[in-house]
Amino acid sequence: MTVPIVPPAPSLPTRTRDDGETTSTESSTEDVLTSARCTDVGNARRFIAQHGTKVRYCHTWRKWLEWDGTRWAIDETGAITRRAKATLDALFHARAGPPFPAAPCSDSSPVP
Numbered sequence: 001m002t003v004p005i006v007p008p009a010p011s012l013p014t015r016t017r018d019d020g021e022t023t024s025t026e027s028s029t030e031d032v033l034t035s036a037r038c039t040d041v042g043n044a045r046r047f048i049a050q051h052g053t054k055v056r057y058c059h060t061w062r063k064w065l066e067w068d069g070t071r072w073a074i075d076e077t078g079a080i081t082r083r084a085k086a087t088l089d090a091l092f093h094a095r096a097g098p099p100f101p102a103a104p105c106s107d108s109s110p111v112p
Contacts, residue, residue, distance in 0.1 A: 047087045055080055 036042035
């Protein structure tokens with residue numbers, strides 16, 4: 001089922017500085033990936049920074065919608081879940097190295 005709803009904004013969001021000048025937030029996606037806290041709220045902010053113009057959630061329908069270039073379509077393929085996983089993958093790649101350092105192992109060492 002597809003639903004024609006207002007399309008996403010054609011331009012990137014902007015913010016107004018204290019001096020009144022408007023600047024683009026285009027570079028903020030990378031900032032959000034590394035600076036947002038490692039919480040559910042931080043992960044939600046990362047997701048919105050990466051995919052916010054292409055996804056919506058309709059509380060009335062309890063459905064995720066994805067912009068297909070023409071209209072908002074109900075996500076019946078799990079694309080939103082894949083986008084969420086991609087957001088977390090990007091977080092791990094943005095951080096320095098794996099979460100746990102690799103420890104050298106030998107066949108003769110006992111397992112603790």
